Amino acid sequence: MRVSQRQKLAAAFRTRALRCTPPRYAVLDYLLRNPVHATAEEVFRAVNETDPRASRATVYNSLHALTRAGLVREVLLDGKAARFDANVHRHHHFVCERCGAVKDVAAWTALPRPPLAAFPAGSVVETYEVVFRGRCAGCSGATDLEERNG
Amino acid sequence: MRVSQRQKLAAAFRTRALRCTPPRYAVLDYLLRNPVHATAEEVFRAVNETDPRASRATVYNSLHALTRAGLVREVLLDGKAARFDANVHRHHHFVCERCGAVKDVAAWTALPRPPLAAFPAGSVVETYEVVFRGRCAGCSGATDLEERNG
DNA sequence: TTTTGTGCAAAAGGTTTGCATACGA
DNA sequence: TCGTATGCAAACCTTTTGCACAAAA
Numbered sequence: 001m002r003v004s005q006r007q008k009l010a011a012a013f014r015t016r017a018l019r020c021t022p023p024r025y026a027v028l029d030y031l032l033r034n035p036v037h038a039t040a041e042e043v044f045r046a047v048n049e050t051d052p053r054a055s056r057a058t059v060y061n062s063l064h065a066l067t068r069a070g071l072v073r074e075v076l077l078d079g080k081a082a083r084f085d086a087n088v089h090r091h092h093h094f095v096c097e098r099c100g101a102v103k104d105v106a107a108w109t110a111l112p113r114p115p116l117a118a119f120p121a122g123s124v125v126e127t128y129e130v131v132f133r134g135r136c137a138g139c140s141g142a143t144d145l146e147e148r149n150g
Numbered sequence: 151m152r153v154s155q156r157q158k159l160a161a162a163f164r165t166r167a168l169r170c171t172p173p174r175y176a177v178l179d180y181l182l183r184n185p186v187h188a189t190a191e192e193v194f195r196a197v198n199e200t201d202p203r204a205s206r207a208t209v210y211n212s213l214h215a216l217t218r219a220g221l222v223r224e225v226l227l228d229g230k231a232a233r234f235d236a237n238v239h240r241h242h243h244f245v246c247e248r249c250g251a252v253k254d255v256a257a258w259t260a261l262p263r264p265p266l267a268a269f270p271a272g273s274v275v276e277t278y279e280v281v282f283r284g285r286c287a288g289c290s291g292a293t294d295l296e297e298r299n300g
Numbered sequence: 301t302t303t304t305g306t307g308c309a310a311a312a313g314g315t316t317t318g319c320a321t322a323c324g325a
Numbered sequence: 326t327c328g329t330a331t332g333c334a335a336a337c338c339t340t341t342t343g344c345a346c347a348a349a350a
């Protein structure tokens with residue numbers, strides 16, 4: 001990691017009262033440089049390869065600490081593993097139902113406000129997310145038969 | 151289960167080439183009568199209480215068969231367990247970040263179409279879902295301190 | 301009679317926890 | 326020094342799998 005990059009991360013950590021520790025640098029640096037919505041396991045493998053002492057538990061701890069601090073966003077798109085995204089600006093996601101690829105969809109405009117009656121009375125909405133599902137370019141021509149044959 | 155209800159379910163099963171089996175009746179009937187976005191475990195406990203022979207694996211099998219047949223919708227709202235919803239009409243969800251309650255949000259209007267450029271080139275969007283997060287009526291006044299104290 | 305589903309137990313992910321040790325502030 | 330994070334292993338929870346048996350069509 002470049003010195004200047006580490007200094008940026010350290011500043012972000014300190015602003016949020018997060019301790020600066022090697023695994024936290026490594027986790028956030030990895031997510032920033034690999035904006036592919038990695039799972040915790042993928043982050044673990046990458047971080048652990050650089051520093052074999054880094055453990056799974058610590059990667060989970062770091063991901064949660066970074067998420068709580070607002071430096072990382074946890075994205076739940078399938079029933080398997082949570083994914084983590086260092087892009088915390090408002091945006092949505094497109095998921096390919098066939099190959100599982102996840103792509104960002106730029107936030108194009110605010111959602112039209114639904115009638116208040118649509119929400120449970122007294123509730124307060126803080127955020128919303130839109131998940132689009134379909135087939136990515138590489139999979140949109142493929143048939144189910146091809147899919148089954150790999 | 152009322153005879154007329156069972157006949158309705160049987161008709162729905164046959165239309166979709168699903169075999170009519172006791173666990174499938176029980177699972178779908180439970181979801182229809184308890185529109186609370188139950189987890190597989192909750193469905194299992196309810197079904198198993200009525201018929202102690204029903205197993206977890208069978209409840210999972212039934213949920214998946216019903217989902218594939220379009221009679222049930224699988225909803226992924228937290229990193230823990232999938233939830234199942236017998237309401238397959240287009241609608242969205244509100245999740246209370248504090249107590250985890252899930253409420254339906256009526257589909258009020260189509261989303262404005264995002265610019266095509268927002269999507270990966272060549273991709274085909276089939277569905278979308280919106281998840282609103284915030285605090286439900288019962289939790290919107292509670293502070294984090296109260297939350298910690300239980 | 302053929303095909304598909306069931307039920308049981310065991311295994312397989314993904315994630316969390318307990319605790320002694322190490323390290324940042 | 327004090328308080329928090331790390332690292333390891335084991336536990337946990339949800340979901341899947343393998344297989345013999347049972348039931349639906």
